[in-house]
Amino acid sequence: MLAYIARRILASVPVMIVVALFVFLLLRLTPGDPAAIIAGDMATPAQLDQIRQSLGLNEPLVTQFVTWSGQLLSGDFGRSLISRTPVLTLIGQRLEPTLSLAIVTMIITLVLSIPMGVLAAWRHGSLTDSAVMAVSVLGFSIPVFVTGYIFIQIFAIDLRIFPVQGFKSISEGFWPFFSRIFLPALTLATIYIALIARMTRAAMLDVLGEDYVRTARAKGLSERVVLFRHALRNAAVPILTVVGTGFALMISGVVVTESVFNIPGLGRLTVDAILARDYPVIQALILLTSGIYVVINLLIDISYAFMDPRIRY
């Protein structure tokens, strides 16, 4: 197992190098000039050139890439071209909101979607099954900003249970944190509940037809034990895959939800950086996202071995 993990980590190095090179070149080939964003509307061409010079944007591409790569190897992601804030500080400021949103969303999702999927599979073809599927289709089909605005109208404006917007760190107290993260997490969870409930149902339906389930029932085990200990565990591999990639997707940023609820997460940072052509920030974010995907895929693969003893590395 350890040798497998080491191999996977080593294999990710060339992936990250290719990503770094690709992102660097793609950004430089995209039209846009950070100097124009900095200078504002009144700047003359000469003034823009002055700023480009001071930011090193007039250097040949190769020089810029070598400088950036050298900084990266020493752990320096550089500074934002626009605000001059260190890139790692910017990302650090956005990590807690993003992780909080992803974790709370995933908790809500798992608590609701897996029982829903199991129930739908267990009562396959019944009204319950149809109801679960209908809720899934609805959750999947309504755009997340519409769900968000509906929740804001009901829970924040009409009932005044939660604030409309914003984020508070958990260090400022549980309720200030929870009251602000719950609605966005619930909004985002509607999509993942739909996805994972459907996935759970499909995987469970496959497994429930297997011989060992019939054997378990024949042994006189309770339905609860049959469903959750025998069937669900064997259906877990595809579910874990969806949960893992869904989690990675949330960490790399959920721009619409972050905007509607004013959560200062990585998604908004990414969009702002792209609009301002803030190269060092975009490069760092894409590298970070790639890294997250590599790690999460690795974790998913490792978890397969725990869920299914037949899988060995």
Add this chain to the structure above:
Amino acid sequence: MSFLANASAFRPSRLVRSALLASVVALSGLAAAPVDAQEIRAVMHSGIRVLDPVITTAHITRNHGYMIYDTLLGMDENLKPQPQMASWSVSDDGLSYTFTLREGLKWHDGAPVTSADAVASLKRWGQRDGGAQMMFKSVESLEPTDDKTFVLKLSEPFSYVLELMAKPSGLPTFIMPERVASTPPGESITDYTGSGPFKFVEAEFEPGVRAVYDKNEDYVPRDEPPSWTAGGKVVNVDRVTWVVMPDVQTAVNAINGGEIDFLEQTPIDLLPLLQANPDLTVEVLSPLGYQTMARLNWLNPPFDNVKIRQAAMTALGQEPILAALVGNPDYMKSCGSMYGCGTPFATDAGSEPIMSGPQPDKAKAMLEEAGYDGTPIVLMQPTDVPSIAPQPVVAAQLLRQAGFTVDMQPMDWQTLVTRRASQAPVAEGGWNMFFTNWIIPEVWSPINNPMLNGGGKEAAWFGWPNDPELDEMRTKFAQANDEETRKTIAADIQAHAFEVVNYIPVGEYTIPSTSRDTLSGMLKMPVPVFWSVEKSGN
């Protein structure tokens, strides 16, 4: 295996006890015991990212400048320069200005403000601001004479010195410590020490999220009542926090729900949601408002031909463009003045072609006479900026009706600002036409107005008119000593600028602000400021 063997050391009962204790502490709010400071939470028109108010003309950075810096002079509501950090005297020949700093001026780190700081700041400003660059061509010397006094000597008459130093927008004369002001003008400052009424809380700054300003307890305001950027800047709250909300609907919900106190720009289409709330006040704080305008590129065909530029202006009209942009007549008006209506130099001189509304038949005849060969006009449309996105769409249709071939190219604003800097032919990435907006104080005189620079490819603003006659007239304006002469020259400049189609103003509009009734004392002026404002409650 060893991990599992040791896992029993984490006894569940201890874990549960710890978690419960942590939850109780958190729920009781002990984990974050904020001191109840009186704070204004404001959503401004955009998030602040650039913190140097000299390197950029971005309005949000200018607003930041007014929070933490002081200006040498102020401008009152009658548009007259007034003392702010300094008073002045002018020699009889008008060539020497002596400025004296007032008592009690201190930097946020406690050091006194000196004339060396003011001189260094003015010199940096003089390298960035268009009007100041023109002024500095006539400056012989700018030197401190002692800690409190400095002298500006001119080599030739330039009577617009005080108006430039007092201007509220564009690049105001924010005074910085000498060590900061010595930063090269193309490089952003990294030390945010000011002497203004608020202190920037750098530790709490999160670009794109929030900026925090604490009251500067050591600031000594002037005794006069506040009037625009002149008079006493009395701060009545402990803290102002600018919260960034990228979604306007969220901002509207937040002010309706009492989560923020001030919304600088209220979208016109969402006004009914706010006007129905008795706890909110919706009002225009900057009645002079904005000018929206089209700029044509003089370098590329077909707009290198003055007759075709004239035909384009004749094809356009202000009403249809304003209707698409604003829609609500309470917040828009036609205006034939390049200097903005309601300003000292406002005039209708030469504006007849644009004020007559779209005249497609006349424009068609003009095109025929000019020998227009159907060369497509590349009209850049920024799809991501709601205040500039509709104008090109309407203009494209009006131009087509007059016989122009129009190639409207949608793009994001960032691509537009990069492309408009290109002086290349259209086939090599150049352009023909784009729209943008200004606040009126940025265009209200021939010196301030960036478009009215005839310096061609080297010195003029994007579009690069090469118009020596215009520049001569501006120089005469700058040298004129009395208001009437200035007005006459300003009218001549405008008539000339319309004649050659320097640019096409397509109307004016205002944007209402919304504040909760817990706020009072918001000043009506072109720049949103937070001195004089009082807040009841926290």
